[in-house]
Amino acid sequence: MRNYIDFQIPESFGVRIEQGRPLAPLTSIKIGGPAEYFATVHRTNQLLKLVRWARSVGLPYLILGGGSNVLISDTGVHGLVIHNRCRTIRVDEPVPSDFFVDARPFVFAESGALTAGVARTAVQAGLTGLEWAVSIPGTIGGAVVNNAGAHGSEIKDILWNALVLDQEGQVQDTRASHLGFRYRRSILKRSQALQPGFDPVVLTVNFRLQRGDPVQIRERAAHYLEHRRRTQPVEPSLGSTFANPPGDFAGRLIEAAGLKGYRIGGVMVSPVHANFIVNPGGVGAARAEDVVRLMDHIRLNVLQQFGIELEPEIQWVGKWSQVR
Ligand SMILES: Cc1cc2nc3c(=O)[nH]c(=O)nc-3n(C[C@H](O)[C@H](O)[C@H](O)COP(=O)(O)OP(=O)(O)OC[C@H]3O[C@@H](n4cnc5c(N)ncnc54)[C@H](O)[C@@H]3O)c2cc1C
Structure with a gap:
């Protein structure tokens, strides 16, 4: 198997590639497995060079910003995760x-x-x-x-x-x-x-x-x-889990379905705003599969009670036990 660490990244890039870096602390919901390969960039020319290098050696990459809209699977990400800290x-x-x-x-x-x-x-x-x-x-x-x-x-x-x-x-x-x-x-x-x-x-x-x-x-x-x-929870979350359906609000429907406070594993529907799934325990307290199961439960209940199919607003990253 190819080990990309062995590929020589020119020293002038000023970038170091790590293996197996845990990603949960880098996401807003504090959930997710490790990156197979991981690098942080601080300047745009580093980002540019690193991406071009990854392409040249055939190493697939993913840009991770604040990790505030992605649910990373418990098994992590196969490829290079580029943590973008170019902040001028x-x-x-x-x-x-x-x-x-x-x-x-x-x-x-x-x-x-x-x-x-x-x-x-x-x-x-x-x-x-x-x-x-x-x-x-x-x-x-x-x-x-x-x-x-x-x-x-x-x-x-x-x-x-x-x-x-x-x-x-x-x-x-x-x-x-x-x-x-x-x-x-x-x-x-x-x-x-x-x-x-x-x-x-x-x-x-x-x-x-x-x-x-x-x-x-x-x-x-x-x-x-x-x-x-005043209106949003302070615990780790991914913000709005579902997009608002036309003419209505996902949060209103989830609350009307009686799901505020509903828990699966380490995550729960926020008692403050029902369209937020929160992970009150932070890193290590919940699994991505808990979030997925809770989302499935919410969608099923809202569909059964109101005939409305909620569409996720977040992105899924990595491998999952069922097709998403
Ligand atoms: C508490 C909370 C409240 C929120 N409220 C709102 C809100 O009011 N309105 C709203 O719109 N969103 C909201 N969000 C969602 C989220 O904050 C936004 O979507 C945000 O813009 C995502 O930015 P990010 O850097 O965290 O992206 P990430 O989650 O890191 O990445 C999101 C996607 O963008 C890609 N990406 C990131 N950077 C780049 C790049 N430089 N080039 C190419 N691809 C890139 C990633 O690969 C991924 O596909 C909220 C989230 C939370 C946790």
């Missing part, structure tokens, strides 16, 4: 020119920057458009892939462009309109079931934001943060 964020003022009259500043971010950090930078700079994102977990790369959103706004509303490493290994300057955004999806989100492969990688992004009243911007951001603290 910057406000770029427009340079006046005869050809370019738009005076709106850009906010630049490397794809491993925390979404909340990007939003806070914008708020502090008196820029409006990202206040809703101050409380979104995970990285901006994951937020672009998922077209993350809240309070009626989404990434697609303010994203200008992204540098994307395409499937041929070329870096493409991609305008937001070419990313096929729709509700919590983009063309970069392949499918609900995810395995390491040779998929495109978001390297950096630019948001185009408006100047606004700094006091109002700060107040809006504080309001969204406070709303979240």
Whole structure:
């Protein structure tokens, strides 16, 4: 069997490949087995070189951002997990020119920057458009892939462009309109079931934001943060487990089915918000299979009681005991 550790990664990459690194601590629900191969990148050129190297040796990879939207199987991930910690964020003022009259500043971010950090930078700079994102977990790369959103706004509303490493290994300057955004999806989100492969990688992004009243911007951001603290559980979770069905709310249906507080293994339906499955015990206290069984139980009960089929919002990574 091929051992990729034996492949020489050029020392100039400044990247070390580990074997068997536990992934649970790197996910928001604190569940999941180990990565066969694992590397952390801190700069975009490391990410770029590592992905190109993995392609050149035929080693499938998976980008892990904040791990806040993926359920990793108990057996872990076969391939290379690249933990993205490329976190530069910057406000770029427009340079006046005869050809370019738009005076709106850009906010630049490397794809491993925390979404909340990007939003806070914008708020502090008196820029409006990202206040809703101050409380979104995970990285901006994951937020672009998922077209993350809240309070009626989404990434697609303010994203200008992204540098994307395409499937041929070329870096493409991609305008937001070419990313096929729709509700919590983009063309970069392949499918609900995810395995390491040779998929495109978001390297950096630019948001185009408006100047606004700094006091109002700060107040809006504080309001969204406070709303979240009041309405969502604090225990480890993956956020909303199911997408809202047309004209209704998954949380309302699960609560109406009497499932708040329902437990399987180490996980339970949150008593605070029924669309959240929480792992109160943290790392080591629950299994991915517990989450899967609880999700199946929820779907069956909601279907039997209301005739509505709930669709998962999260992605599954790795091998499962039954086909998902
Ligand atoms: C408590 C809680 C609340 C949440 N609330 C919201 C909410 O209000 N709105 C909302 O939209 N979401 C919400 N989420 C879900 C989640 O935070 C978002 O989907 C988030 O944007 C995912 O980012 P991530 O970095 O954690 O992605 P990950 O979970 O690490 O990855 C998600 C997918 O993106 C891919 N990916 C990540 N980075 C890159 C990259 N650079 N290039 C290519 N592919 C990449 C991964 O391979 C994977 O397929 C919530 C989650 C939690 C835990």
